[in-house]
Amino acid sequence: MKRAWMDRFIDAIEWIAAGFVGIVALDIFLSVLLRNTLNYAIPDSFDIGRMLLGILIFWGIAATSYRGTHITVDLIWANSSPRYQRWIDVFATLVLLFVVTVQTWTLFDKVRGTYNDNVQTFDMHMPTWPFFAIAWIGDVSAVLLIAIRTYRLIFHPEEMHDPKLKATE
Template sequence: MDRFINGIEMIAAFFVGIVAADIFISVLLRYFFSFQIPDAYDFGRLLLGILIFWGIAATSYRGTHITVDLVWANSSPRWQRFIDVFATLVLLFVVVVHTYTLFDKVIGTYRDNVLTFDLRLPTWPFFAVAWIGDVSAVLLIAIRTYRLIFHPEAMERGYQIKPVE
């Protein structure tokens, strides 16, 4: 299971690198050579969407997203666990609904034959990769919920899962 989780985190990191390279190369070419990569804006926009959804998957499992722990920090360990489980269940519900609606967007983009501006490439594959990231988020949040309920010692804050060799 940890190998699967680490794989999703590596995919998210890969998309961070792709977005950074796209921006860097586009700015470099435009500034020094007055040349623009065809569809650079569209690719950047679509890749950023992919990055966001894969990032949601990576941060939701680890609980490393932005949190406000004022109530949690002043609660007993029993209530802290309850808050963690409740918050994760709410997050799971929201991401499941979002995944369902994003799938509808993938299908709509495919049916409408939405294309990029310059190269006229279909955009639905970008939406599909983003949707797969959202599905990964659902799986990881479900795993987090299971572990919070049945193996809370493995999900303590600050706990790091050992890398799989």
């Protein structure tokens, strides 16, 4: 079965987010290992780790935005008919699209500001704007995935692959 380009794009975003989880874990592991065994600190490890965590957060938002796997409390949704559940999903996704779009706009302003102000790390004087730009690309990916989710919820709800989780008592 040939997969749609949207599904391949969604999978690529999720793999990129997973890659950043691995990079952050490796950075933390190496920093702790070198500090505790060789009494050596990686130059700028705090700044780089902090910026990598920021990147991870924005790519994580992208990864969870499409699938709807973030934490939700849906008391009204759970007690509604499937038709109203779909309308609630569309409304909530449109609100999420608006909020993340505004967030993306403000993060771009941060990228531009760090570039124009030539903000650098403390030890090695590396420019910080590339880290902010990578985080911004993750946020742009979140906007695109939320837009795809909105489109599918409205026009092709059968293409939604939301996990159906059942609560256990």
